Amino acid sequence: MTPMVKAEQVCKSFGALQVLKGITLEVDKGQVLVMVGPSGSGKSTFLRCINHLEQVNAGRLYVDGDLIGYRDRGTKLHEMSPRDAAKQRRDIGMVFQHFNLFPHRTALENIIEAPIHVKRVNKDDAIARGKDLLNQVGLLEKADAYPAQLSGGQAQRVAIARALAMNPKLMLFDEPTSALDPELVGEVLEVMKKLASEGMTMVVVTHEMGFAREVANQLVFMDGGVVVENGPPREVLANPKEERTKAFLSKVL
Amino acid sequence: MTVVDSPPPASPAAIDAVPLRHPWRWVAAVVIIVLLGLFLYGVATNPSYRWSVFFEYLFNDRILMGVSNTLQLTVYSMVLAIVLGVILAVMRLSANPVFRSVSWVYLWIFRGTPIYVQLTFWGLIPTIYSKIQLGVPFGPSFFQLDLQALSIPFLLATLGLALNEAAYMAEIIRAGISSVPEGQLEASTALGMSWGMAMRRTVLPQAMRVIIPPTGNEVISMLKTTSLVTAVPYTLDLYSIATREIAAREFEPVPLLLVAAAWYLAVTSLLMVGQFYLERYYSRGASRKLTTKQLEALAKAQTTQLGEPHV
Numbered sequence: 001m002t003p004m005v006k007a008e009q010v011c012k013s014f015g016a017l018q019v020l021k022g023i024t025l026e027v028d029k030g031q032v033l034v035m036v037g038p039s040g041s042g043k044s045t046f047l048r049c050i051n052h053l054e055q056v057n058a059g060r061l062y063v064d065g066d067l068i069g070y071r072d073r074g075t076k077l078h079e080m081s082p083r084d085a086a087k088q089r090r091d092i093g094m095v096f097q098h099f100n101l102f103p104h105r106t107a108l109e110n111i112i113e114a115p116i117h118v119k120r121v122n123k124d125d126a127i128a129r130g131k132d133l134l135n136q137v138g139l140l141e142k143a144d145a146y147p148a149q150l151s152g153g154q155a156q157r158v159a160i161a162r163a164l165a166m167n168p169k170l171m172l173f174d175e176p177t178s179a180l181d182p183e184l185v186g187e188v189l190e191v192m193k194k195l196a197s198e199g200m201t202m203v204v205v206t207h208e209m210g211f212a213r214e215v216a217n218q219l220v221f222m223d224g225g226v227v228v229e230n231g232p233p234r235e236v237l238a239n240p241k242e243e244r245t246k247a248f249l250s251k252v253l
Numbered sequence: 254m255t256v257v258d259s260p261p262p263a264s265p266a267a268i269d270a271v272p273l274r275h276p277w278r279w280v281a282a283v284v285i286i287v288l289l290g291l292f293l294y295g296v297a298t299n300p301s302y303r304w305s306v307f308f309e310y311l312f313n314d315r316i317l318m319g320v321s322n323t324l325q326l327t328v329y330s331m332v333l334a335i336v337l338g339v340i341l342a343v344m345r346l347s348a349n350p351v352f353r354s355v356s357w358v359y360l361w362i363f364r365g366t367p368i369y370v371q372l373t374f375w376g377l378i379p380t381i382y383s384k385i386q387l388g389v390p391f392g393p394s395f396f397q398l399d400l401q402a403l404s405i406p407f408l409l410a411t412l413g414l415a416l417n418e419a420a421y422m423a424e425i426i427r428a429g430i431s432s433v434p435e436g437q438l439e440a441s442t443a444l445g446m447s448w449g450m451a452m453r454r455t456v457l458p459q460a461m462r463v464i465i466p467p468t469g470n471e472v473i474s475m476l477k478t479t480s481l482v483t484a485v486p487y488t489l490d491l492y493s494i495a496t497r498e499i500a501a502r503e504f505e506p507v508p509l510l511l512v513a514a515a516w517y518l519a520v521t522s523l524l525m526v527g528q529f530y531l532e533r534y535y536s537r538g539a540s541r542k543l544t545t546k547q548l549e550a551l552a553k554a555q556t557t558q559l560g561e562p563h564v
Contacts, residue, residue, distance in 0.1 A: 051443055053442065096439070096440060102440070102459075103538045103539065104458050104459050114444035114446065117446070118445045118446055147538065148538060
């Protein structure tokens with residue numbers, strides 16, 4: 001079976017600054033990968049490379065067997081046109097730390113925006129599906145509310161529903177609970193747990209070790225742009241092998 | 254189902270305090286009313302104002318035609334300027350270095366020279382380019398237009414005003430686009446939108462909130478800048494008709510200036526009303542306050558919940 005995400009020696013630099021120094025990992029279909037590590041370690045950059053918000057400088061990154069960002073024409077790679085890149089992203093949902101909901105649209109309008117205008121889904125079907133998704137994240141009564149009227153937890157759940165509306169085969173979460181008040185973290189993690197139990201393939205950057213232990217199939221600890229440790233979460237959390245992992249975990253646990 | 258219907262705790266009596274007095278507000282109001290009264294009395298009684306002439310010409314046919322021409326110049330040139338301004342702003346922000354430079358040079362030239370000079374120049378276009386030919390360079394021509402034979406001062410005035418204004422609108426629109434957080438474009442991109450669609454559906458509608466107030470300013474300013482089209486020369490706008498045509502004939506500059514001023518003021522007031530409604534439309538979602546519609550829905554939900562236990 002082709003893995004959903006396959007990274008081979010992925011490198012990314014911003015000018016002289018090398019942020020990713022050869023990331024190699026795989027995520028199988030239906031699996032949940034959680035990435036942890038100190039800030040600046042490159043977790044978010046790696047996540048953004050997966051849906052080509054950042055272009056990889058070296059190495060190869062595949063989603064469901066497709067090379068991301070480039071066309072492989074035998075001897076040489078060709079930069080992908082914006083149109084083809086947009087097509088690749090349609091199947092990859094992304095949830096941001098600061099939600100990035102569209103403030104001028106209601107919760108429901110946020111969700112149906114991309115299906116209608118990108119996928120050209122019939123409007124009535126999109127609304128029906130949108131309401132169904134809102135119901136799944138427990139916010140059907142907030143369909144007509146604008147993002148500014150939602151709490152952080154509600155906004156993030158709407159953002160998850162918005163990503164799901166495109167029927168993605170892979171969901172990326174970039175610190176989805178880091179901007180939330182502590183008492184609102186649980187409701188967002190609940191939705192993510194449910195999603196994982198339904199078999200969604202997920203890559204999650206987070207500081208929620210409890211979530212990692214409970215939901216993840218694979219835990220990656222990153223530091224300084226490299227994967228320091230990679231394994232089943234209980235093992236990595238309970239018996240870290242590397243000094244750097246031990247030092248980090250002692251601070252967050 | 255049980256109804257929690259305990260009597261509300263006895264609430265304390267509302268505070269009945271003596272309101273704070275503001276004597277200086279009253280003093281200021283009296284002083285200003287007295288001064289204003291004196292000024293108005295002077296204006297009404299001073300024969301130089303020639304109010305009879307003012308009222309005679311306020312709804313004069315030539316004046317009304319001037320108002321209509323001024324309005325048309327304003328609307329056509331503003332619409333052109335906004336369309337061109339959006340294009341220039343998007344070019345300025347695009348990743349394409351050629352577009353970026355073209356937009357920069359346009360702004361440099363049109364903001365860097367006075368509008369009066371530009372309008373004079375537009376008036377000279379038929380002299381400089383007497384014919385417009387469409388065809389193969391140095392080869393046969395398929396289409397030919399004799400500019401000198403046409404009488405096109407209105408068109409030239411509109412173009413002159415629009416191309417100058419487009420440079421200013423481009424900057425206003427660019428500022429609006431830059432005010433939208435980066436995450437908005439990112440979220441749209443992540444949903445599979447192209448750059449153009451993200452601009453059109455996500456960024457520009459949000460930028461409108463920032464774009465509209467200065468654009469209202471520009472429209473009002475344009476209404477008055479139309480009085481410069483005499484440089485083209487175009488002579489059928491409000492200002493030219495009132496001050497050059499009629500005032501020169503009647504030797505009555507003061508009342509006719511007042512006629513022109515009254516019309517400019519009236520149209521500006523109308524434009525301000527339009528701006529108010531536009532701003533309200535584009536501010537949706539900007540506030541946490543619930544809209545009337547949402548409040549009604551919530552109230553309805555509340556009453557149905559209260560009604561439930563009896564069913």
